[in-house]
Amino acid sequence: xxxxxxxxxxxxxxxxxxxxxxxxxxxxxxxxxxxxxxxxxxxxxxxxxxxxxxxxxxxxxxxxxxxxxxxxxxxxxxxxxxxxxxxxxxxxxxxxxxxxxxxxxxxxxxxxxxxxxxxxxxxxxxxxxxxxxxxxxxxxxxxxxxxxxxxxxxxxxxxxxxxxxxxxxxxxxxxxxxxxxxxxxxxxxxxxxxxxxxxxxxxxxxxxxxxxxxxxxxxxxxxxxxxxxxxxxxxxxxxxxxxxxxxxxxxxxxxx
Amino acid sequence: xxxxxxxxxxxxxxxxxxxxxxxxxxxxxxxxxxxxxxxxxxxxxxxxxxxxxxxxxxxxxxxxxxxxxxxxxxxxxxxxxxxxxxxxxxxxxxxxxxxxxxxxxxxxxxxxxxxxxxxxxxxxxxxxxxxxxxxxxxxxxxxxxxxxxxxxxxxxxxxxxxxxxxxxxxxxxxxxxxxxxxxxxxxxxxxxxxxxxxxxxxxxxxxxxxxxxxxxxxxxxxxxxxxxxxxxxxxxxxxxxxxxxxxxxxxxxxxxxxxxxxxxxxxxxxxxxxxxxxxxxxxxxxxxxxxxxxxxxxxxxxxxxxxxxxxxxxxxxxxxxxxxxxxxxxxxxxxxxxxxxxxxxxxxxxxxxxxxxxxxxxxxxxxxxxxxxxxxxxxxxxxxxxxxxxxxxxxxxxxxxxxxxxxxx
Numbered sequence: 001x002x003x004x005x006x007x008x009x010x011x012x013x014x015x016x017x018x019x020x021x022x023x024x025x026x027x028x029x030x031x032x033x034x035x036x037x038x039x040x041x042x043x044x045x046x047x048x049x050x051x052x053x054x055x056x057x058x059x060x061x062x063x064x065x066x067x068x069x070x071x072x073x074x075x076x077x078x079x080x081x082x083x084x085x086x087x088x089x090x091x092x093x094x095x096x097x098x099x100x101x102x103x104x105x106x107x108x109x110x111x112x113x114x115x116x117x118x119x120x121x122x123x124x125x126x127x128x129x130x131x132x133x134x135x136x137x138x139x140x141x142x143x144x145x146x147x148x149x150x151x152x153x154x155x156x157x158x159x160x161x162x163x164x165x166x167x168x169x170x171x172x173x174x175x176x177x178x179x180x181x182x183x184x185x186x187x188x189x190x191x192x193x194x195x196x197x198x199x200x201x202x203x204x205x206x207x208x209x210x211x212x213x214x215x216x217x218x219x220x221x222x223x224x225x226x227x228x229x230x231x232x233x234x235x236x237x238x239x240x241x242x243x244x245x246x247x248x249x250x251x252x253x254x255x256x
Numbered sequence: 257x258x259x260x261x262x263x264x265x266x267x268x269x270x271x272x273x274x275x276x277x278x279x280x281x282x283x284x285x286x287x288x289x290x291x292x293x294x295x296x297x298x299x300x301x302x303x304x305x306x307x308x309x310x311x312x313x314x315x316x317x318x319x320x321x322x323x324x325x326x327x328x329x330x331x332x333x334x335x336x337x338x339x340x341x342x343x344x345x346x347x348x349x350x351x352x353x354x355x356x357x358x359x360x361x362x363x364x365x366x367x368x369x370x371x372x373x374x375x376x377x378x379x380x381x382x383x384x385x386x387x388x389x390x391x392x393x394x395x396x397x398x399x400x401x402x403x404x405x406x407x408x409x410x411x412x413x414x415x416x417x418x419x420x421x422x423x424x425x426x427x428x429x430x431x432x433x434x435x436x437x438x439x440x441x442x443x444x445x446x447x448x449x450x451x452x453x454x455x456x457x458x459x460x461x462x463x464x465x466x467x468x469x470x471x472x473x474x475x476x477x478x479x480x481x482x483x484x485x486x487x488x489x490x491x492x493x494x495x496x497x498x499x500x501x502x503x504x505x506x507x508x509x510x511x512x513x514x515x516x517x518x519x520x521x522x523x524x525x526x527x528x529x530x531x532x533x534x535x536x537x538x539x540x541x542x543x544x545x546x547x548x549x550x551x552x553x554x555x556x557x558x559x560x561x562x563x564x565x566x567x568x569x570x571x572x573x574x575x576x577x578x579x580x581x582x583x584x585x586x587x588x589x590x591x592x593x594x595x596x597x598x599x600x601x602x603x604x605x606x607x608x609x610x611x612x613x614x615x616x617x618x619x620x621x622x623x624x625x626x627x628x629x630x631x632x633x634x635x636x637x638x639x640x641x642x643x644x645x646x647x648x649x650x651x652x653x654x655x656x657x658x659x660x661x662x663x664x665x
Contacts, residue, residue: 013312014311015267015311015661016311016406018312019313023404025391043371043372043373046370046371062288065285066287096294105290107292109288115288120289198402198408199415199416200408232297232298236305
């Protein structure tokens with residue numbers, strides 16, 4: 001049997017998830033033996049343009065060029081995987097609202113500048129995505145797990161529990177009990193609660209988990225802090241999710 | 257060019273060669289993320305969380321520059337333990353970034369391979385060194401910053417969590433073992449065949465509170481300016497073919513990064529290793545020498561940390577602070593500058609809201625020079641075939657180690 005033909009593409013982002021893949025070192029070598037990487041701009045000059053068995057896309061499609069390329073990649077790929085928060089959620093680039101982009105172009109580049117960027121949206125706003133590899137950056141162990149499941153012909157599964165579960169395993173004191181805001185309770189596991197273990201907040205970069213009780217968490221957060229801070233937490237990575245747009249945003253508006 | 261964007265560089269750019277006019281331009285296509293706009297309305301404490309995401313290759317540099325700017329604005333002077341731990345993070349960062357660039361992006365050009373991992377079969381001993389250095393540098397950043405990409409332990413005024421002495425001792429043991437890999441890498445890069453090129457550039461690096469520069473044709477004559485005047489001295493220009501700005505230093509075409517630092521700091525064995533500072537291809541060699549230097553520096557810093565008592569205390573913001581601050585760091589690719597203005601009427605302490613921010617990244621300072629050096633290469637290789645000239649031009653862009661995602665931010 002011939003090896004699966006794989007492409008790795010990057011749109012607008014920091015490329016940190018690709019760095020995470022290179023940081024797999026020996027494990028990357030082992031994975032590479034089982035696949036044929038026919039297109040990876042960051043890693044190699046060799047570039048074939050499909051058809052692809054698996055296409056991995058990192059970054060947010062912000063420019064028209066990226067949106068068009070995404071659509072053609074979808075047509076040319078059997079399986080399309082979003083790599084990291086920018087691709088899966090629109091992530092950090094979506095902190096800037098679409099209606100404010102014009103203002104910032106003028107301020108940063110001047111009046112005459114012709115911008116390329118349109119809006120920061122996740123891949124799924126334009127095409128069907130087969131699996132979201134979450135994280136900012138992605139977790140190396142998760143990358144290996146998903147790659148192995150795909151290569152053995154399985155449909156990869158999402159973690160069925162929240163960050164809280166892993167946070168308890170890591171023996172961290174609970175931020176919410178300590179009266180600090182946290183999105184861990186509604187965020188999908190798989191990160192090992194690494195940010196909280198390091199003393200930082202959880203801003204939900206792994207995306208919402210399937211049975212997230214968003215409304216319950218909102219009640220708790222409202223008792224801990226003000227609507228402005230809650231908004232800052234939810235818009236760090238999650239602005240473009242349906243849950244933020246349809247549930248959280250209207251409720252925060254009423255409070256302000 | 258056979259590809260839409262140059263392969264094996266960070267971000268999306270391309271050279272446009274006009275063979276008739278004998279001219280070359282560097283086009284940058286990366287989408288704008290507008291980080292300076294993103295920061296407005298966020299808290300000072302969120303800045304060093306958000307801005308590492310400008311670049312996944314040098315997130316630690318952005319983290320530290322953001323912290324320095326915020327601490328400057330809030331009147332905080334971090335304690336000795338914090339300063340040492342941050343210096344250690346930066347050593348790890350420079351090695352991480354240089355190793356990734358050298359072995360996976362640039363060396364394939366010199367060794368005639370396509371992908372860095374091909375080394376595993378073609379030159380296993382070199383590849384073993386690459387992996388050892390990648391592992392140990394990731395380990396340094398992991399031990400101090402909590403994760404090898406996008407730090408999680410740092411905070412304004414210190415660290416949420418500091419590493420234990422046992423963890424530092426462990427790291428020191430690993431560094432003792434990998435020093436030979438760093439040494440071997442320097443020797444490997446001393447033997448490489450660097451294409452001929454001569455360009456007159458202003459080599460520029462930060463030294464203490466100053467920006468120091470020398471001419472690439474005469475590195476003896478140092479000139480200085482204050483980092484406080486960074487915005488006036490490093491002038492940015494918007495080009496219609498680029499989403500990144502192009503900078504100059506005091507109206508001169510500047511080069512920043514490893515080659516410039518070695519010229520200014522002279523922190524390498526100049527009897528053993530010969531560097532041609534007027535040839536930007538030697539940036540690759542300089543990166544190898546810096547891997548060795550920062551590897552040794554990391555060990556010295558850990559020695560110092562182990563000797564003294566670790567001070568975990570996080571320094572609090574001062575009541576009468578200025579609410580405006582500058583933070584500068586020598587990032588792997590050169591001088592990185594942050595400036596932040598906080599709104600004293602919104603929020604308080606670490607949670608004071610950001611009013612405006614400005615960031616100048618190293619690659620912005622190198623873009624003008626990449627274009628000038630490419631033009632020089634075009635002028636100095638006229639008897640070669642177009643295909644060969646194209647190959648050399650792409651190799652030159654790679655030798656600069658541009659971070660296009662940083663440059664657009």
